Amino acid sequence: MCPECDAQVPVEDGVERGEVVTCPECNAELEVVGLDPPRFVLAPPEEVDWGE
Amino acid sequence: MRVGMLCSRIRVEEKLLRDALVHRGVDVEIVDDRELTMTLAHPIRRWDAVLERSISQTRGLAITRVLESWGIPTVNTHDVAATCASKLDTSTALEAVGVPTPDTAVAFTPEAAIQAAEDLGYPVVLKPVTGSWGRLLARINDRDSAEALFEHKALLGGPEHSVFYLQRHVDKPGRDIRAFVVGDDVICAIYRESDHWVTNTARGARTRDCPIDATLRQMSLRAAAAVGGGVLAIDLLEDRDRLLVSEVNATMEFKNSIDVTGVDIPGRVAEYVCEVVRGAPVGVGG
Known part of the structure; x- marks a missing residue:
């Protein structure tokens, strides 16, 4: 369930803990923190030192 | 062979790299940099090498510094990552061996940055010294734009805005x-x-x-x-x-x-x- 809007967030095959998915209802970026059952937290916002 | 893969989040690249290592018989441990603790006097000895894939350059540099102090090889090495994390360090490394690179200048006050921009010749590109993904790049076409942008940057404050790193704009073919x-x-x-x-x-x-x-x-x-x-x-x-x-x-x-x-x-x-x-x-x- 999306922590932002309570929508059910589908988890596709192959998704792993630590991945970021998008809520289909509110477009929030969510980090997968559990898979059985699926659990999400809001993904941390981009920081100035992120990159390649 | 056991390899730690240092990550902040699992992207397509991290999955592909892990799978490629596993395919070559490597035992891969995903290491979340947000959960890692490192006591300097007690080295972690379970990795033969660490592939650094942190999305945070700060964390990646800190962790590779400690790993190397423990004798654990990292890819890339701390020094290489540190050079690449700083556009200024990269520029000086390239200049030192004569690799052609856009004309580059640094200044530390808005007034000096105006002079540096005029010396390079407009348009110039203002870049953050650290940063990626095209973030905070600004093409400056004239003195009016330069004055406004440099004033904003000075007022924002903080170490990341205290260095004005400028390059001559290259009119590349799209x-x-x-x-x-x-x-x-x-x-x-x-x-x-x-x-x-x-x-x-x-x-x-x-x-x-x-x-x-x-x-x-x-x-x-x-x-x-x-x-x-x-x-x-x-x-x-x-x-x-x-x-x-x-x-x-x-x-x-x-x-x-x-x-x-x-x-x-x-x-x-x-x-x-x-x-x-x-x-x-x-x-x-x-």
Whole structure:
């Protein structure tokens, strides 16, 4: 369930803990923190030192 | 062989790299940099090497520093990643060995930055010394824009805004080139095409295979060697009939480059990591 809007967030095959998915209802970026059952937290916002 | 893969989040690249390592018989441990604790006097001894894929350059640099102090090889090495994390360090490394790069200047006050911009000649590009994905790039076309932008930057404050890093704008042909260097080989290259002057794929640029000719190969290997070598993405600009190296990236993203080049980029990186673990001499570019 999306922590932002309570929508059910589908988890596709192959998704792993630590991945970021998008809520289909509110477009929030969510980090997968559990898979059985699926659990999400809001993904941390981009920081100035992120990159390649 | 046991390899730690340092991550902040699991992206397509991290999955592909893990799978490529596992395919080569490597026991891979995903290490979340947000959960890691390192007591300096008590080394963690369960990795033969660590592949650094942190999305945070600060964390990646801190962790590789400690790992290397424990004698654990890292890909890339701390010094290489540190050089690439700073555009100024990269520029000075390239200049030191004569690798062509856009004319670059630094200044530390808005007034001095205006002078530096005028010395370079408009348009100039203002970049953050640390930063990626095309973030906070500004093309400055004239003195009015420069004064406004530098005043804003000074008022924002903080160390990241205290250095004015400027480059002469290169009027590239709607694209730049990214060459992927692994050890002493340029394994593939792509064009990054965009109608916008910023041609990062993070900003929507399209990718297309770029043939590797002798000039591109030599320039890429020289740039890789200048920063210390390893697994690197070299960004180059076409400035009329010559190439300029603009940046070198030490934690490269490549998901948009595999299909267009047909090159198994994660596989080549995995092989390099295995070579590092075996202690084989690995090339450092040209």
